[in-house]
Amino acid sequence: MLFSSIPFLFYFLPITIFLYFICPKVLKNALLAIVSFIFYAWGEPRYVVIMIVAVAASYLFGLLTELHRGKWLSKLWLILALAVGFGMLCYFKYADFFISNFNGITGLSVPLLNVALPIGISFYTFQLTSYNIDVYRGDTKAQKNPIDLAAYISFFPQLIAGPIVRYTDIEKQLKHRTHTFEKIAYGSRRFIIGLSKKILIANALGELCDIFKATNDNSILFFWLYGIAFSLHIYFDFSGYSDMAIGLGSIFGFEFIENFNYPYISRSVTEFWRRWHMSLGSWFRDYVYIPLGGNRVSKLKFIRNIFIVWMFTGFWHGAAWNFIAWGLFFAVFLLLEKFLLKKLLDKSHIISRVYLLFLVMVSFILFNATDMKDAIITIGGLFGYGGHPIISTEFIYYLRSFAVIIVIAAIGATSLPKMLTLKLMGSKVKIISYLEPVFLALLLIMCTAYLVDGSFNPFLYFRF
């Protein structure tokens, strides 16, 4: 079930909130686990079993790891926990990638598995494995209550698209969390903002990207428009979802970590990744990069560590070569910045920002390509590859049609709206502050209107 859908907004969510707040405190986590499983089962009922197995294994191995702490068995339980988690991830997400590459290299025809990817498996696998590693390291105690662990893993706000909430961050909240009007109001506000980012901006920009992909009237400027639109689309889509998750978490009394911090105002790739998908970045830092030695090793090993981490970061996003290339693309520029570019970028705000935005745009074209060939053609198209004209009729039309949304998105991707809001809130004219609920209500109505219009499906014959 998607947050940006009528069944979620007007059926699942009101019922869940109602049940949650009338439910006795002792049963709240159980309720959250049950509704989360229903939420998950909505999309693909069979895969609930996969998640239950993953949670059960993690729970069991967590207890055993703690039981044998300090002994070799402890490591064995951890390895088994990781094997189950990553094994399932590999089977569902990566098996066909490996098979097709194996077939390509050997010329054999090993049949593909063609299994559907369980929704959110990349996210909850990382949460489960971080839990087991933390228990092994002694950073946290094993959770004795399976319902609490199930509630943590399956908790629907962060289940499908993160943020990757660490068990250590949420452990205390599972047992002791407060529910205040302030938190509910903050959560509602955050949720509506995220919903609006997704429905009003990301979806519109996604529509523009789809138009570009389908066009027969291409031009160099249309490639640039696509690159800009997709970069904004993916930010508003993903950060919108994170906002909704954080907001929903707050409504249910949880405080989730932030996942985005205006990444497009960064002045280097290094800074960008401190602001983009922060929960994933910190996961790789703590569970891959630092265990490999981080930067406290020889230069050569440091370079190796960067490439390993970024290859896996790319691969985590998708089982295709363009995702691996996407990760390695960032590795190259992170290293370049570390050894060459840092001083240069520090000199000019303008050059560093243009540099970052251009690199990120190119990276997301690579990210969204159907394969490496498509990526090369599209990135080449930015510079005239393919013999396209500079400008085309469709480019002009769609630029004019989407100009307002692009401008709103570009401004919205900076901290300017937040600064402006804070200034208005601090204004002596109190009425401005009270306009916020009205504004949020209007946004909710607009989002609903866009969702309802999504069902508009005229019987085309009657056009003629």
Added chain:
Amino acid sequence: MKAKNIITVILLCAILGGLSIYAYVKPQTKYSYAERRTLDTFPELSIKTLLSGDFMSEFENYTLDQFPFRDTFRGIKTFSEEYIFNKKDNNDIYNVDGYLSEMVYPLDYKMLDYASNKFKNIKDTYFPDSDSIYLTIVPDKNYFLAEKNGYLNVDYDKMFAYMQEKNDYMKYIDITPTLDINDYYRTDTHWKQEMLPQTAEMITETMGIDISNEYTEVQVEQPFYGVHCGHYGLQVKPDTISYLTNDIIDEFNVSIYNEFKEPVESTVYNMDKLNAEDPYDMFLSGVVGLITIENPNATTDKELVVFRDSFGASISPLLAQGYAKTTLIDLRMLNSVMLSDPDLQDSINFENSDILFMYSTIVLNTSTSLK
């Protein structure tokens, strides 16, 4: 701050909760006139549909179709697109000075080829030796609105030239000089019959036929909300339907072949259709595969066969004045292979008839609907 939080929560709960509760209790709507389609109702709930996921996907469709104030919300979306985000079109529909139009884009040469091949095939099969075959193309509203207002549009000159070239055995009748945007309904795809006498005259003149140009215009009382009203989403001023009549048209004997076999007596203007979902269907009863119009006052024995789409329904009564019999064939409803059906042989006479292919640019650009 505390009060603001309370207002925020109450307001949002009221919207979510209020609409949720109303969605549960409101009676189901069966049909959408805006979209001309049946709406989804509550899906079958069983273990099988739950496990297969069918229930979930159908439930989502149901919630969308049955959402409270659905058309109002669609209007809000159109308003946002047009006035907040300044989008040029909404679901391909745009509004220029009250004229609603759906973009026709891009030009699809494959579709033009398909239509041309279909016409050629019909010609070779049914009237291979005829030299009285004519082609006219009805421009859609975009011809007058799109380019000058910055909307995507097909290159009409190229389209017309291509169709003439591909159908060079037909005599092409260019009717565009007789038309302008005022000749079309603001809220509908079609043209207005009361504005077509000059166009009809141009067509019949080219075919060497004289028709009366004296008519009485009768205006229908009820407002006409064309097909674009529903698509557009926002309230717009309705059109009015008028129809033309005179002594010759009044005497027409109209037969429609709903099942393509047994003719049913009908009228030129079917007033019952004014209350149906598409009032434009009042002209020759709307979408019908085969219609014949007999003209007892004809001064000639000559017959006319018109291969046409719905634009032909309103202009054909004017053309029919110059012929003893006019046969209208809608290839979207009547498969061209059925024209050789023995039961229809008596109804359709191609020999020594004028043959007119009259299709709109919209149908030609999506011509797979022609059977």
